[in-house]
Amino acid sequence: MQKLDSVLLNNELFSGVAEGEFSQLLACLAPVRKLYEKNETILAQGDPITKIGVLLSGQAQVIRDDITGVRSILTGLAAGDVFAEAFACSDIAELPVSVLAVTDCSAMFFDYQRILKTCSSACSHHTRLIRNLLAVIADKNIMLSAKIEHLSMRTTRKRILSYLSEQASRHNSNRFDIPFNRQQLADYLCVDRSALSIELSKLQKGGILAFQKNHFRLLKHFEL
Amino acid sequence: MQKLDSVLLNNELFSGVAEGEFSQLLACLAPVRKLYEKNETILAQGDPITKIGVLLSGQAQVIRDDITGVRSILTGLAAGDVFAEAFACSDIAELPVSVLAVTDCSAMFFDYQRILKTCSSACSHHTRLIRNLLAVIADKNIMLSAKIEHLSMRTTRKRILSYLSEQASRHNSNRFDIPFNRQQLADYLCVDRSALSIELSKLQKGGILAFQKNHFRLLKHFEL
DNA sequence: AAAGAAACGTTGTATTTGCAACAGAACGAG
């Protein structure tokens, strides 16, 4: 499956690894590939954690079953997404979530211990792999922190300004495009879409920002 | 400074490293120790990132200056706390935050590249160190994800139940103590303290939970 | 070009929250 290989090769975990050296690295890591049918359980809550997963094809969901039995969806997974990585790297013994196949799926599993132990010989790429793994988790960390910063604001207005201000910083400019449509932005900020629209309008009328579709412009100083 | 050494030795980054092998590891890592006076800048927003910090003594704050100049406090740091680790491990080039000394401080800085490159010789502890670093970041990741799960609930009631339900899972029991008083729990859940008290009372009167001070008991099934 | 779907802004209302202020309980220091 050439296509599946390219999913791995282009994966953030393997960035910087030359195509020619890829098979060597794979041989050293000895990952396991598995196929799942729609609605099948890929990983079950309570399972011992030893491996990091990469979804090669299909779609999946990370879900959590409450102690009272209530189920909630934490994330959706698409091809190329890494999953269970934080749990594998952490010290916790059992998975606190389940991963379910939404469609037919294939996934590759990498043993965490095997990633960590740089083998003496050829696999200098191990170092690169570890660095990538750290980068993946650290990036997620930064994203999560940013989101919490926004969510800790107690009004829709402040959440919007917190988010847009972060985007401005990130783009080093007062003008930037955001990667969300209104509904997605509302979901990200955990507010009602119509409330978001209202507040955006107010901000625009107040001369604090201007926007056309996904393009925003922060106009003047404001208080968070 | 014996005391400062013990701060490091007991630090999560060095867990599993025997006291006798500690000096050897330190020699290999060649950390830099610096002193700061109250109100001094430890790290400045925009600085290039190359090192991971550990606060040895004193108190500090991680803050962020908005693009409009508005300053907000992201976290407080105490002795033993690791800081800037996610930024060092990520690919971003410049610090998006500043670290300021609240009191007189001393901090130790470890070069990220030096941590990553397992030296061939004696330092087998490098592997342990890397594993610890991954665990630190991954644990934080899990904590942040849990908090976001709670904050994404749109009512105080649901936030409380989400939090308590997580705690119950974590303790594997319907009875558990929480590590917060009311004000701290309110701050964590980003709600008003009085609103939190009101909602807790309602939940108790409704027979959904019982509590005395910090001891909670989830009583029956409920809808999130 | 026309029809259908999706995205967006707007309005009105019932709920919920934040905020300020207060009173009792728990706790510690003197």
Add this chain to the structure above:
DNA sequence: CTCGTTCTGTTGCAAATACAACGTTTCTTT
């Protein structure tokens, strides 16, 4: 024991939000 402080629950009110419902614009499809 008493005073003072902190923690907690409660109340009332102004403000903000969620929710549902609707009209318009924009984009896709046929």
